[in-house]
Amino acid sequence: MSGLPRPITTSRYGDHPKLLGPDNGLAGVFAFFESQGHSDPAGAWQALTSTWNWAAPLVTAVPRAGFPGPVARPAPGGFRLSGLWRPPSDHGTGPWLALPLAPVRSGGPDLFVVASKVVPAAVEDGGTRSVFRLEDVYVPAGFVTHSAGVPLRAGDAAFLWTAVAALALGAARRMTDVLAAPATDGPARAQRQGPVSSTAVAAELAAVLHDERLSLAASLHGAPSARQGLPASDEERLAAHVGRAGSAVHHVVAAAYEQTSASGGSTGRHLLVNLIEDCSPILQQARYATELLLPHDKTSSQEG
Incomplete structure (x- = not known):
């Protein structure tokens, strides 16, 4: 890590080091977050969303005043969101809408992003303004972040893509480490593993991740920071590369889980299942990161 650029933020989360941001070169961002995703996926995701409000460039609704504020109840892998909001005047300019809680809760996630198509038609509220x-x-x-984080700009999309792809690759690398760990229940487990051992499968999956990691790192070599700006063609290529990395990660995770389920071994299975649950926000974000924040030129055209 000694060759990475100096972190630019002053925020800390738990024992995590200061986070890199959109003013850092993308190669350094990638190396930093891949390492963090490998060492502590859940903590790294919490640190990212607490430090940087990635939903800031999205169109945001306003909670309906004068009534109990919107609420979010924890649910497996996410939250159940209920409440009344006033649609922004420019609602409909994009496929995603950010919905804040009110009043803002200190410390917890309070900004939720939903597909615009799930938002019902607004109705008149007392003959004045409409609500849904x-x-x-x-x-x-x-799809959840913290409004207290430093707002990212539309032009910072390349930073978010790079950070999320790196976290996903690092988290998946940790999963292959768990899959490759020696059996803890002796010969009986070896007999259940079948023709292909978990260690062999882990090695194959690790090789896939290694190739994807090297490929994305090579594409970012010498790239400027998101704030300095990438040429439109380079940004488009990065978005495509991030999408391929996300697909590779999902393949690795599915294959690792399938192998663990087939080979038995309750301890190893529980470790991997717990890790997948910890990584689920990263995997969810990795699948949609380039759709949530579009390349800058596309975002600008939509906002206009």
């Missing part, structure tokens, strides 16, 4: 209501709408944890 959501009732127990499921929002995956990867």
